[in-house]
Amino acid sequence: MTGNFFYFLTFVTLFAAIGVVASKNPVYSVLFMILTFFALTGHYILLNAQFLAAVNFIVYMGAIMVLFLFVIMFLNMREDTEKHKPMLSKFAAAIAGGILFVVMIAALKDVNTQMMQPAVFDSQIGMVENLGKVLFRDYLLPFELASVLFLAAMAGAVMLGKREPGEQNRF
Amino acid sequence: MNEIPEVIRTIPLNHYLFFSTALFCIGIIGVLTRRNAIIIFMCIELMLNSVNLLLTAFSSYRSDPNGQIFVFFIMAVAAAEVAVGLAIIVMIYRNVRSTDINILNKLKW
Numbered sequence: 436m437t438g439n440f441f442y443f444l445t446f447v448t449l450f451a452a453i454g455v456v457a458s459k460n461p462v463y464s465v466l467f468m469i470l471t472f473f474a475l476t477g478h479y480i481l482l483n484a485q486f487l488a489a490v491n492f493i494v495y496m497g498a499i500m501v502l503f504l505f506v507i508m509f510l511n512m513r514e515d516t517e518k519h520k521p522m523l524s525k526f527a528a529a530i531a532g533g534i535l536f537v538v539m540i541a542a543l544k545d546v547n548t549q550m551m552q553p554a555v556f557d558s559q560i561g562m563v564e565n566l567g568k569v570l571f572r573d574y575l576l577p578f579e580l581a582s583v584l585f586l587a588a589m590a591g592a593v594m595l596g597k598r599e600p601g602e603q604n605r606f
Numbered sequence: 607m608n609e610i611p612e613v614i615r616t617i618p619l620n621h622y623l624f625f626s627t628a629l630f631c632i633g634i635i636g637v638l639t640r641r642n643a644i645i646i647f648m649c650i651e652l653m654l655n656s657v658n659l660l661l662t663a664f665s666s667y668r669s670d671p672n673g674q675i676f677v678f679f680i681m682a683v684a685a686a687e688v689a690v691g692l693a694i695i696v697m698i699y700r701n702v703r704s705t706d707i708n709i710l711n712k713l714k715w
Binding site (some may be wrong): 438539566571 | 612640644647648679692
């Protein structure tokens with residue numbers, strides 16, 4: 436039952452990812468992207484990583500995708516605004532990506548990943564309580580440095596978005 | 607409460623490897639084939655997410671919380687990256703009225 440659900444979610448994720456790449460209209464791309472993130476949230480829940488599922492749901496599906504959708508509607512993009520690459524270079528790009536996929540699968544096919552030890556297995560590591568303890572005990576300095584990163588990103592975004600004095604005022 | 611989740615018992619970890627590889631390659635194909643800067647940006651997010659899922663899968667199968675903490679930091683950095691990147695794209699659009707990457711080829715020379 437759960438196994439079938441895993442394969443269903445995998446199918447939905449790959450389908451939506453192909454939709455992101457293939458759809459002509461950027462708004463449809465963003466909607467497919469939201470579907471991808473929704474399926475990935477389902478994967479996190481299946482893996483019992485509930486904290487990451489919540490963060491993925493709020494940060495990715497909530498914040499980042501709204502930002503993308505907002506920018507796309509703000510820039511007023513239509514289907515005909517994007518000129519397409521020549522067929523030959525598209526074909527070459529698809530071949531290159533497909534060959535990378537084949538090489539990776541061939542390399543990873545026989546890898547031995549059976550390392551789950553039922554004796555010491557702890558299914559509760561993905562809970563907020565456990566991750567919070569680890570985060571504030573072992574990763575306190577990176578956590579604080581992330582706040583500096585966010586401050587820099589916020590200042591950078593505001594500075595980039597501001598209009599320069601000599602800039603044309605047509606948009 | 608400490609029973610092993612069913613997906614970890616029934617699904618081999620290799621399937622997560624294949625799935626993440628497929629998602630990553632779809633992202634690469636998107637970056638290589640599209641010309642709209644925003645779509646390329648979204649394909650980069652796709653690749654980031656495939657790596658996130660693989661890290662989470664390894665972390666859950668080994669019941670080691672460090673991998674999930676790492677995914678949390680990747681998500682934080684990705685949020686900052688999206689804010690700055692979209693600000694740059696909006697600024698480019700204001701100046702050249704397009705987000706086509708073939709117009710923005712001055713850095714190539």
